[in-house]
Amino acid sequence: MNFLFVYTLATLFSVVFAQRAAIGFPNDGTSVTAGSKLLVEIDRGNSLSASQEVAIVIGLQSCPSSACAAPSDIMGSILYNGPFAPKLQANATFKPPHQNFTVTIPSTIAKGKAQLGVVHVSLIGAGQAPFLETFNITLNVV
Secondary structure (H helix, E strand, O other): OHHHHHHHHHHHHHHHHHOEEEEEEOOOOOOOOOOOOEEEEEEOOOOOOOOEEEEEEEEEEEOOOOOOOOOOOOEEEEEEEOOOOOOOOOOOOOOOOOOEEEEEOOOOOOOOOOOOOOOOEEEEEEOOOOEEEEEEEEEEEO
């Protein structure tokens, strides 16, 4: 009985972990210029389990002199809000399924530390259970 519980828990964990997304580009600590365009690559783990992507929200929070709030609390300026349809690219041999978004850094953002935050929403499994995650990197606005 105990083995079945552990197996079920491990299977559920692996299904959810495979659905996770991440910022593939830019790298944490990248310098960006206010008012410029920025390519943001969102990667999603390859999965054999059923999943349906719903949306991605990309936000930029300025926090030059204090700690940034978690993206689950504050997104800042919304740079993109819409569909997410990651695909494997033929010319990207070692990349997971991903989608690129070109966003504009607000020209009015303060110089210094900022946080690029992402909200990822999908439906996973045979029952289409909702899955929501947030993640972020730090940028330096120059």
